[in-house]
Amino acid sequence: MKKIKLINSDGLTGLPRTLVFAATYNELDNIQSLLDEIWDAIPDSDILIVDDNSPDGTGNLLDQIAAVKKQLKVLHRPSKLGLGTAHCLAMIFAIKHGYDVLVTMDADHSHDPADIPRLIGKLTEADFVIGSRYVPGGGCDYNGYRKFLSVSANMAARLVLGIRLHEFTTSYRAFRVSALAKVNFVKMHNQGYSFFMESVYRLHQAGLKLAEIPIYFHYRNAGSSKIPRLEIIRGMVKLFYLFVSRVFNR
Numbered sequence: 636m637k638k639i640k641l642i643n644s645d646g647l648t649g650l651p652r653t654l655v656f657a658a659t660y661n662e663l664d665n666i667q668s669l670l671d672e673i674w675d676a677i678p679d680s681d682i683l684i685v686d687d688n689s690p691d692g693t694g695n696l697l698d699q700i701a702a703v704k705k706q707l708k709v710l711h712r713p714s715k716l717g718l719g720t721a722h723c724l725a726m727i728f729a730i731k732h733g734y735d736v737l738v739t740m741d742a743d744h745s746h747d748p749a750d751i752p753r754l755i756g757k758l759t760e761a762d763f764v765i766g767s768r769y770v771p772g773g774g775c776d777y778n779g780y781r782k783f784l785s786v787s788a789n790m791a792a793r794l795v796l797g798i799r800l801h802e803f804t805t806s807y808r809a810f811r812v813s814a815l816a817k818v819n820f821v822k823m824h825n826q827g828y829s830f831f832m833e834s835v836y837r838l839h840q841a842g843l844k845l846a847e848i849p850i851y852f853h854y855r856n857a858g859s860s861k862i863p864r865l866e867i868i869r870g871m872v873k874l875f876y877l878f879v880s881r882v883f884n885r
Contacts (some may be wrong), residue, residue, distance in 0.1 A: 639834055651735035651755065653680040654728070657742040658721035663691040665743050670700065670707065672748040676732030677755075683708045684742070685721040719830030722806070723820045729812045737810045745853050746807040753848055754809035761846035762814035763838050767802035794833050796877060798839050800847055803832045807850060817841050829873040836877050 655673050658679055659666060666684070673682055686694040686709065694711055701707040710724065722739060729737040729819040736755055740746040750766060757764040769789055785804065792803040818841045823833055839845060 650679070651758075652733070653677060653736040653738065653755065654683055654725075654734040655680050655738045655740065655748075655751065656683045656685070656722070656725035656729075657740050658718055658725075659684055659686045659689060659693050659697070659742045660715060661689045661691045661693060662692045662742045663696060665691070666693055666696060667700070669742055669744060669748070670704075670732075673737060673751065674706070676748045678750045680738075680751075681706045681708060683710070683725055685710045685712060685724055687712045687715045687721070687820075708748070712719075717830075718806075719823070722834075723823070726810075726815055726820055729810075730816050734812050737812055737815065738808070740785055740807045746805075747851065747853070749800070749850075750807070750850050754807070757846055758809055758811055759846075759849050762811045762843040763835075763845050764809045765800065765802050765835070765845070765847045766805060766807035766850035767800070767847040768805065768850065768852045769801040770847055770849050773802075773851065774849075775852035776854045788832075792835075796836050796839070796881060797847070798835065800835065800845060802847055803835050805852065807852075815842050817843070829869050832867075833873055833877060836881075 655677070659671065662669075669715060670682060673680065684697055684707070686697060688694065688711065694709070697707070697709045701709050708728075710728075712721075725739060726737065738751055738754060740748070740751075746766065754764050754766060767773050769786065773787070775782070789801060789803050792798075793800065796803075818837050820834065820837070823830065823837065835845070
């Protein structure tokens with residue numbers, strides 16, 4: 636694989652120390668192949684998995700792999716504490732342990748690890764890069780009502796928040812950790828999926844340079860979707876809250 640070089644804040648180039656993160660809950664059938672594909676795409680990366688006490692034994696399998704593969708870091712939480720809080724934890728972990736780049740993604744193979752080098756490569760032009768289904772060259776397996784809902788949510792976020800991106804709701808992202816440290820995500824108090832939309836807004840408000848690249852979003856490889864219907868309502872409420880925040884510059 637071609638080595639990726641990242642231009643650091645001091646103008647020097649070098650190989651970025653990269654952390655790839657995913658959160659798991661009942662991903663026993665997906666996690667081993669996901670780890671293998673991530674290391675195929677970017678062999679020198681560390682991987683952080685936060686597992687919320689998966690009843691199917693995902694956490695136990697991760698511990699077995701980590702005992703052999705030191706590049707795998709596993710954090711166990713006692714119960715389902717929210718996807719947003721897991722991502723906040725990954726951000727704090729990346730800052731505390733001195734990584735240059737943080738890549739976040741889903742653990743169900745909806746995101747192709749082969750796209751990781753392109754995400755990191757785009758960080759030569761930006762502080763934050765999101766993998767987008769809705770720019771030219773992107774796409775997804777969704778159709779019917781679910782695609783309509785996804786497209787509508789992202790169009791609404793673009794218009795209401797005034798941010799010139801086409802994607803706000805996917806977790807497939809890359810961050811310069813040095814820039815990420817400027818944003819206090821812990822104060823967001825956003826545990827669910829609307830975290831992804833709000834985090835883009837907070838990054839933009841902090842003055843970070845945002846960019847996107849096309850990706851293809853696949854249906855999960857195994858298991859079932861874990862997005863509660865209540866999250867749709869919470870997302871609408873959160874979007875209204877952010878609009879008010881933008882209008883009053885708070």
